[in-house]
Structures are given as C-alpha cells and as structure tokens.
Amino acid sequence: MYSEEELVKRCIKQDARAQEEFYRRYAPKMYGVCLRFAKNKMEADDILQEGFIKVFINLKTFRNEGSLEGWIRRTIVNTAINMYKKNVKYQQDVEIDKADIKQHAEMSAFEDIAAEELLKLIGELPVGYKMVFNLNIIEGYTHKEIGELLGVSENTSKSQLSRARQTLQRKLAELQNKKHE
Amino acid sequence: MSKNYTNMDDLFRDKFENFEPTPPDHIWDNIKSRIAERQSGKGNSGPGNNLLLSLTGLLVTLGILSSFLLINEDIPEKITPTETFIADAGTESLAVVSSETETAIFPVEATNDINAATKADIQEENIFQEENMPGTSKDKDKKKKKSGKKKGGQPAINPVVTSTVPAERTGKLSLTAKATPLKAAAVDTRYSSESETVNRDMKADNQNQPLTSISNRNTHDDLTSNLSDLYGSHNDYGKEGEWILGAFLTPEIIQYPSDANLNNYSYGFELAAIWKRKNFFIQSGAGLSLAKDQGKYNINYNKYLGTYEDVYDVTFDSIGNELVPTFHTNMVAVYDTVKHVRIENTKRKYTYINVPLLIGYSEEFRRFGWFVKTGPSVAFMIGKNEPVASEGDEEFRLLTIENQLPDRISTQWSYLLTAGMTYKAGNKINLSVEPVFRYHVNPVYDKATLQTKHPYSIGLRMGLLYNF
Numbered sequence: 001m002y003s004e005e006e007l008v009k010r011c012i013k014q015d016a017r018a019q020e021e022f023y024r025r026y027a028p029k030m031y032g033v034c035l036r037f038a039k040n041k042m043e044a045d046d047i048l049q050e051g052f053i054k055v056f057i058n059l060k061t062f063r064n065e066g067s068l069e070g071w072i073r074r075t076i077v078n079t080a081i082n083m084y085k086k087n088v089k090y091q092q093d094v095e096i097d098k099a100d101i102k103q104h105a106e107m108s109a110f111e112d113i114a115a116e117e118l119l120k121l122i123g124e125l126p127v128g129y130k131m132v133f134n135l136n137i138i139e140g141y142t143h144k145e146i147g148e149l150l151g152v153s154e155n156t157s158k159s160q161l162s163r164a165r166q167t168l169q170r171k172l173a174e175l176q177n178k179k180h181e
Numbered sequence: 182m183s184k185n186y187t188n189m190d191d192l193f194r195d196k197f198e199n200f201e202p203t204p205p206d207h208i209w210d211n212i213k214s215r216i217a218e219r220q221s222g223k224g225n226s227g228p229g230n231n232l233l234l235s236l237t238g239l240l241v242t243l244g245i246l247s248s249f250l251l252i253n254e255d256i257p258e259k260i261t262p263t264e265t266f267i268a269d270a271g272t273e274s275l276a277v278v279s280s281e282t283e284t285a286i287f288p289v290e291a292t293n294d295i296n297a298a299t300k301a302d303i304q305e306e307n308i309f310q311e312e313n314m315p316g317t318s319k320d321k322d323k324k325k326k327k328s329g330k331k332k333g334g335q336p337a338i339n340p341v342v343t344s345t346v347p348a349e350r351t352g353k354l355s356l357t358a359k360a361t362p363l364k365a366a367a368v369d370t371r372y373s374s375e376s377e378t379v380n381r382d383m384k385a386d387n388q389n390q391p392l393t394s395i396s397n398r399n400t401h402d403d404l405t406s407n408l409s410d411l412y413g414s415h416n417d418y419g420k421e422g423e424w425i426l427g428a429f430l431t432p433e434i435i436q437y438p439s440d441a442n443l444n445n446y447s448y449g450f451e452l453a454a455i456w457k458r459k460n461f462f463i464q465s466g467a468g469l470s471l472a473k474d475q476g477k478y479n480i481n482y483n484k485y486l487g488t489y490e491d492v493y494d495v496t497f498d499s500i501g502n503e504l505v506p507t508f509h510t511n512m513v514a515v516y517d518t519v520k521h522v523r524i525e526n527t528k529r530k531y532t533y534i535n536v537p538l539l540i541g542y543s544e545e546f547r548r549f550g551w552f553v554k555t556g557p558s559v560a561f562m563i564g565k566n567e568p569v570a571s572e573g574d575e576e577f578r579l580l581t582i583e584n585q586l587p588d589r590i591s592t593q594w595s596y597l598l599t600a601g602m603t604y605k606a607g608n609k610i611n612l613s614v615e616p617v618f619r620y621h622v623n624p625v626y627d628k629a630t631l632q633t634k635h636p637y638s639i640g641l642r643m644g645l646l647y648n649f
Contacts, residue, residue, distance in 0.1 A: 014216075014220055016213070019213075019216065020209065020213070023209055023212065024209075027204050027208070027209070028201035028202060028203055028204065029200075029201045031201070031202050031203070031204040032197060032200040032201055032202055035202065036197065045204070045205060045207075045208055048204055048208055049208050049211050049212055049215075052208075052212050053212055053215055053216065056212070056216055057219070058583075058584070061582070061584070062581065063579070063581065063582075065578070065579060065580060066481070066579075066580030066581055067580075070481075070520065070580065070581075071481075071580070071581045074479070074481060074520075074581065074583060075583065078479065078583060110192055113192075113196065114196075115196045115197055115199075115200040118192075118193055118196050118197070119197075119200070122193075137190045137193055137194065138193060138194060138197055140519060140520055141522060142521075145521075145522045145524075148524045149479075149522075149524075165189065168189060168193075169189060172189065
C-alpha cells in the first residue's frame with residue numbers, strides 16, 4: 001500500500017496498479033457524494049466514472065498544498081454540477097421564502113437514523129433544492145459561490161435552500177412518526 | 182455512539198461524513214478502459230480517428246487525382262510526347278507523326294493554299310514512305326520507336342524531334358520550326374486556322390525553301406516552350422479550365438451541443454487556389470484562424486485570518502540574580518478551515534492553420550453567380566495562449582486550481598458545406614459571400630464526456646476572387 005504522495009506520483013506515471021489502488025481508496029467516499037447529487041443510481045455511476053477520469057487526467061495539476069481527498073471531492077462535485085447543468089433546461093429565479101426558515105431544535109430523535117435513509121429523503125427533493133442543499137449544507141459552499149456555479153442568483157440559492165430545509169424537516173417528521181408507530 | 186443534534190444541518194453533515202457505499206465493479210472497468218484508450222491515443226485519437234484519418238487521406242488523394250485528370254482531359258489519349266515533325270520536301274507539307282503507328286497524322290501544307298480537311302487525310306502509308314527514305318533520321322527514329330515498343334510493350338517515349346529542312350538552295354542548314362509538336366498543338370493543327378498560322382510562320386522563316394533534315398533532342402518541356410515560341414500564345418487553343426485566386430475572411434461561432442458553456446468564436450483568413458472547369462471547381466489553400474475561449478478556473482482556498490508568534494524555543498539568561506527567559510518565535514500565518522471557492526474567468530487564444538479541400542458547382546448570370554461547395558478540412562494548432570489563474574489581491578492559502586474548460590485538441594477534422602453568391606466587380610475581380618456550415622468530425626475539446634456529441638459551427642465567409 002502506497003503513501004498518498006507515492007500513490008499520486010505513480011498515478012501520474014500511469015501505473016495501472018497504483019491507479020486501481022487510488023480508485024479503491026477514494027471511490028467509496030466519492031460514490032456517497034455522487035449518490036447525494038444524482039437523481040438516480042445510474043446517474044451516480046456516471047458522475048463517479050466521469051469524475052474519476054477527470055481526476056486521473058488532471059492529477060498532475062494537483063498541488064500538495066491541500067488535501068487530496070478534498071481535491072478529488074471538488075472534482076466529483078464539479079462533475080455533478082456539470083451533469084446537473086446539462087439536464088436543467090430552464091431554472092426560474094424565485095424570491096426568498098422567509099416563511100419558515102427556523103429550524104426545529106429537537107433533533108436528538110434522529111441519532112440512530114441511517115445515512116441511507118437520509119439519502120432517500122434527499123433523493124426525493126426537487127433537483128434544484130437538492131443541489132443547493134448538498135452544496136451549502138454538506139459541501140460548505142456559500143450562496144454566492146453556488147450562484148456562480150449553478151448560474152443562478154444568490155437569492156435563488158437561498159430560497160431553494162430554505163425550501164429544501166422545510167421539505168426535509170417535514171419528511172424527517174414523517175419518518176419519525178412512522179418509527180414511533 | 183449517539184449524538185444530540187442541535188439542528189438538521191448537523192444531522193446530515195454527520196451522517197454523511199462516513200457514508201462510503203461500495204460502487205459497482207463495472208465503473209472501474211469502464212474507467213480503466215477509458216484511461217487505457219486515452220493513453221494509447223494520447224487523448225484525441227483511437228480506432229475511430231484512425232479511420233477518419235484514412236478516409237480524409239483517401240479524400241485528399243481522390244481530390245488531387247480528380248484535378249489531375251480534369252486538367253489532362255483535353256489531351257487525346259493516343260498522342261504521346263514523342264512525335265516527329267516532318268516537312269515534306271516534295272509537297273512542302275508539314276506533318277506531325279506520333280511514335281505510335283496508329284496515331285492520326287495531320288499534315289500541314291506550307292503554302293497559303295490550305296485545305297485542312299483534305300490535308301489531314303493524308304494516308305499513314307504516305308508518311309511511312311517518307312519515313313522509310315534511306316539515310317534520313319526519320320528512318321532511324323522509326324527503328325528506335327519499334328525497338329522501344331518491343332522492349333517495353335508500350336509505345337517508346339522518345340523525345341527526338343525531327344525537322345526536315347533541305348538546304349539545297351542555301352547550302353546551309355535552314356531551321357524553321359524547332360519542331361515542337363505538343364499534344365494540344367497536334368490536335369489543333371487539324372483545323373485550318375491553326376494550320377495556316379503554322380504555315381505562314383514556316384514560310385516566313387524559310388522563304389519557301391525546301392527543308393532538309395535536322396535532329397534536335399529536346400525534352401518535352403522544351404517542346405512546349407518551343408511551340409509557344411513558334412505558335413505564339415496558347416490562348417487561341419481553347420481555354421478549358423481557369424485558375425482563380427481567392428482571399429477569404431471568415432468569422433465563425435462554434436456551437437457545442439453537449440455544453441452551452443463551451444460556445445466560442447473564431448476568425449479565419451484564408452488564401453485559396455481554385456481550379457474551375459466549366460461549372461465545376463476544386464478549391465484548396467491554407468488559412469490562419471484565431472479562436473477565443475472563455476476559460477474558467479475554480480480556485481479553492483482558505484482565507485487568511487492573521488498571524489501569531491509561535492514559540493519554538495525558550496532560553497534563560499542570568500541577569501544579576503534573576504533568570505530571564507528569552508522566547509524564540511516564528512511568525513505563523515493563520516487561515517480558516519473553510520474551503521472557499523473563487524471563480525476566475527480568463528481569455529484563451531488559439532491559432533490554427535486550416536487546409537480545406539473542397540469541390541463545388543457554380544453558375545453565373547451576367548454579373549451575379551451562385552455556387553455550392555463541400556469537402557473536408559483539417560486544422561492544425563500552431564499556437565496557444567492559456568493564461569494561468571491569478572493569485573488575487575487577497576491573502577489566502579491556495580488549495581487547488583481547477584480548470585473548468587477542457588484543453589483543445591491539436592488536430593481537428595471537419596466537414597464543410599457552403600453555398601454563396603458572387604458578384605463580378607471587375608474584369609477579373611469577383612466578390613463572394615457565403616454562409617458556412619462546418620461539422621466537426623472530432624470534438625474541439627479534449628473532454629472525455631463530450632466524445633459522442635460533435636460540435637458544429639456557423640460562419641460567414643467573405644471573399645475576393647481574382648481570375649487569371
């Protein structure tokens with residue numbers, strides 16, 4: 001098993017074994033990212049495939065100043081964004097919905113919930129909501145950055161996040177009720 | 182381990198932090214084969230492109246062959262470059278004899294009384310009688326020709342040209358015709374007008390003196406130039422094709438069906454040579470095109486927060502009865518841990534050399550004309566300017582720079598279809614304007630996800646044509 005630095009060097013030199021090890025090491029985590037962004041499993045497979053091809057092609061541009069995993073993750077996220085932009089023909093700017101952006105304080109009931117269940121809830125979100133929620137809440141992008149990446153206004157990003165939260169809270173509550181029944 | 186989440190965001194973040202599902206095996210197989218394909222073809226070639234290369238090579242070859250055949254179509258097949266120019270002393274007639282026995286022979290009388298129709302009917306045997314006269318060079322030539330035929334099974338190529346000019350009266354060699362019966366000239370001498378010209382020239386030079394023999398060894402090129410000297414301009418012999426020189430300026434916009442962000446512009450300048458025969462033409466040339474792309478970098482960074490003094494060593498000194506510590510420090514910059522992203526747009530510039538090969542059809546009506554043309558074109562990248570992402574004014578710790586725009590490939594094949602109009606602005610000058618549709622046979626960009634959808638471009642070519 002190679003060190004991260006050695007692995008990168010070998011991958012740049014097109015060492016097939018190192019490339020496979022690289023993939024095996026990082027693919028599971030990235031597949032989780034893909035599943036969150038994709039509308040179905042097939043699309044997640046495509047994102048992972050195209051993302052890793054980009055990673056291998058551009059690995060020589062990686063500077064060791066940051067985390068390799070973070071760099072791969074951003075490449076995968078960008079691939080997902082490109083896929084999303086290709087599929088979205090028209091996106092309407094909407095006003096920020098300030099109706100209900102407060103959060104439910106009590107979340108302790110969900111401590112045992114599995115990631116797969118949350119993934120299912122995210123998968124049920126409208127595609128725009130899902131993108132913004134993933135980018136902002138999980139990946140840490142600001143609304144300004146999301147606006148630039150998705151080609152929407154900052155307000156649209158905020159509004160979609162707000163609605164995504166509302167939807168998810170409702171769904172979480174439903175899930176909670178089901179579990180208690 | 183249970184956790185109490187204070188809000189929903191933390192719940193999602195935490196649950197997905199270690200979410201690592203196993204991807205299907207076929208994904209790695211696909212990635213592996215794509216990488217291998219890329220390595221073997223260096224990104225922009227492969228079995229498909231090899232086929233494309235072969236097809237284009239075939240097209241170019243066919244184009245060159247077609248133009249060669251078109252140019253040579255005027256020449257009668259049976260007349261070879263080896264011909265004998267005979268001036269008959271008895272009849273004062275001039276005949277052109279091919280090295281092939283079955284070749285038609287067209288005598289030209291060296292008198293003003295010309296009846297080309299009857300002169301052209303001189304029998305082959307008569308010529309042979311002349312040729313068989315002992316002691317003449319024609320006899321030798323004939324033998325040479327025969328031996329040449331036997332050896333090669335083909336008509337002998339013998340650039341010997343004989344002009345028989347008797348010098349009985351003058352006592353010296355009187356050379357009139359440098360004896361250059363070219364193929365075209367041989368055909369044209371069937372007609373009385375050309376025959377007259379020849380004979381008048383002959384008479385003027387010889388003053389009706391009988392011809393004796395002289396042999397000159399000339400190459401075919403010599404014969405051509407000599408004939409020009411003798412007969413004057415070739416213009417009278419019928420212009421079957423014409424050459425046109427064109428200069429074109431073409432702004433184009435490239436549409437990429439797979440990704441709207443990749444649309445870009447190019448400006449081309451092209452010099453073209455056009456060979457036109459009747460309504461058909463072949464066009465080729467070379468052009469320079471300048472293409473501009475909107476490049477985009479995603480720059481990931483951590484923000485600079487400030488500095489602190491990091492103590493890496495402490496030493497103590499005794500000053501009087503007191504121990505005084507000395508702190509040795511390094512200044513350390515502090516950055517936040519949030520991954521920020523900055524989008525930076527750049528302009529990228531590329532220079533290509535284009536080589537098209539087009540065939541077309543045109544019609545003219547008084548000053549106006551129209552045409553259509555189509556064919557392949559290849560563009561080779563000869564220069565590129567891809568600015569790197571700037572550091573920015575703000576202090577930050579750079580994490581990564583991602584290039585959002587894929588690299589362009591160095592050799593592009595495309596297929597052109599154009600239709601346009603011409604306007605005759607002068608005796609030899611035409612103006613043309615033509616919308617151009619270009620289908621890019623291979624993608625412009627080296628981007629794996631865009632291999633299946635081909636870009637196309639639309640442009641407007643404006644040209645100035647000069648007819649020679």
